[in-house]
Amino acid sequence: MNQPSPHTLGIIGGLGSLAGGDLFFKLLKSDAVLADQGRYRLVFEQQPFNDLALPLAHGASMTSRKLYVYRLCQAFAASGADTVLLPCFASHTFIDELRAELQVPVVDMLAALQQHVASRVAPGARLGVLTSDYVRGAGLFERHFAAHYELVYPSGDNQARLMDAVYGPAGIKAGHCEGVALEQVHQACQDLAAQGATLLLPGMTELSLIAADLRRRGLDCVDANQVYAEFAGASDAVSGQAPFRLGIVGGVGPAATVDFMAKVVANTPAGRDQDHIRMVVEQNPQIPDRTANLLHGEADPTVALYATCKRLECEGANAIAIPCNTAHAYVQRIQGQLQVPIVHMPAETIAFIARQHGAGQPIGLLATSGTLASRVYHEVAAAAGLELLVPDEAAQARVMRAIYGERGVKAGFVDGQCREDLLAAAEYLVGRGAGVLILGCTELPLVLPQAQSYRIGGRMVALVDPTDVLARCCVGLALA
Known part of the structure; x- marks a missing residue:
């Protein structure tokens, strides 16, 4: 019987140490991990984020946060993680920007909440949203829920209390999960209940730390970290997220590489720059001459071709193209050592001729x-x-x-x-x-x-x- 492949989950904890730690703990207790503990490897990374103390006010700059998240995701990819968890709602406002550049998929926290909400309430229900001024202004929940549900938010005073309960000196981020902070969140929840909300959605991961307290008070508040943890363990949670990258072994020869890339562009149906295919090119004219090796026993290009393909694989290529016919004499030697396929140009050419x-x-x-x-x-x-x-x-x-x-x-x-x-x-x-x-x-x-x-x-x-x-x-x- 085939054993499932190991699954390494990287958790970015530096955007909120308590919330990140809470997610890590809930992952350890999730059904998927407990059912097959030998398969899962959890990597928790909590590098300091310089702007962590700044509250997520309306219009806050996301530049430093974007670069921080991108850097950690790349570090996870380099260390062998196949999935990243990002317990930060503000960061999910730019998740599409990240996915376009990353080699490792990020599990979508909003997709997890969507799935959970769909299992709990019928379309048309009124949902109460507890989130930061920034996320509220960015319309994150509208993009994911407004098509099927009505959304309500706390009134002005209660929204200010919610922000203070999380970001204030006596707030949850500072380690205060009881007392004033809990009461302030409770008031915001009562505001939403008074507006007819049947289910309360947190848009701040710190609220997961008090979700059980709120439920004990009769408020149906979702534990976002628990939902995210269970979703991440699902086999299809990140399917189809990684953008396609074509790796090209270039320099064999240099002019042919440029010609091939031009033909990829010409054959791509596109109405704008962003519709074209991502290409990662290793332009390596120093690969030994293939014909000289085959005919005269000169320098063997096998290692150079393999090393070039391996670098393309490490750069996230989903398939590799070698625009050199003679180089395909070496494909059989190296394909078994790669995790991504080399598109076999002679085979595809003969198949094309047979069809046409x-x-x-x-x-x-x-x-x-x-x-x-x-x-x-x-x-x-x-x-x-x-x-x-x-x-x-x-x-x-x-x-x-x-x-x-x-x-x-x-x-x-x-x-x-x-x-x-x-x-x-x-x-x-x-x-x-x-x-x-x-x-x-x-x-x-x-x-x-x-x-x-x-x-x-x-x-x-x-x-x-x-x-x-x-x-x-x-x-x-x-x-x-």
Whole structure:
């Protein structure tokens, strides 16, 4: 039987030490953790937050809080946490900003409350909200509850008492959970009850410290930390939150990397900058030449390729693209050592040709001699039942000159001698019956752009650009 994977929860405690400690304790007692204590690892981090003593007044600046939370979330990700808990309602006003930049998901406290409220009261009910001036002004509860419930807040005087009960010198944050602070919160709750609230929602995590006292007084106040703890233990609590990142092994070669990125952008349906795919690029032109290794036993690029992919994985890539056909001769060696998939460009290219052109005509391959020697295209073509043709020795020499020659594409040329050489090799393949040509070196589309129909040797043939196929596949993964 498969055992569930370990689950590491990081709790940010520095935005309210007592409330953070309360959440930590309730996590330890939560049903999920108690039922499978060997699976859960809890990490509590309480670094000092400089502006902690400042009350969350209306219009308060969130800049230092945002940077503090981001820094701690990144530290949790680096230490192996797979989920972060953020017991601070003010910080949940900017949770979408955090998620767009983080490599680790943050459990949404408002989603936890939504689920709890839905289980307790019917749509249309009146909910009383006990929160700070800042959170109230930011409309956090309106965004999550106003569509289905009516919200009421304490009156002016009672809202001021609530703020003092939490942030004042004799308030809950200062460790006073009884006496004046409790009475002030009680008055605010009575205000909400008088307005017809059937359920009281705390928008300050410190209120969880006195939620049991309020319930003993007959006030139905939700314990937000308890709800958050139980929600975090659910297997689907953070599903679908992490933004998709495409990792790109760049520099193999440099111009092909830029071309690939441009094709990702061109193939992404977007109406604004923010609709495009996040890309993490490791531009590493020092990766040893793949063809030189395969043909002449020169420096092995395996370690460099693996290290580059591993860095992309550590940067939060969900999938890795290598815009270099020859490099795919090494993919099988390194894929098993990675946690994220490398999108296999030759396999995706052959699958594209099978879908678009069928299996009724031979396919010609224009590629480096290293790619031909690795047989990465031969293997996937054979598995798909497609016949693959390659140039003879003389024609292949012209392909290599078009790529590596003094006036080749790797030297920055896209016309003249390199184009003539490439067309000559293409004509050889067409003469042997190829109806589709694979531009199987990522620099070749810079010389002969992809086209559905191209006249070569007196015959119309299709040119297929694996870089474009790879870009479209990566866009599909991101949109999915």
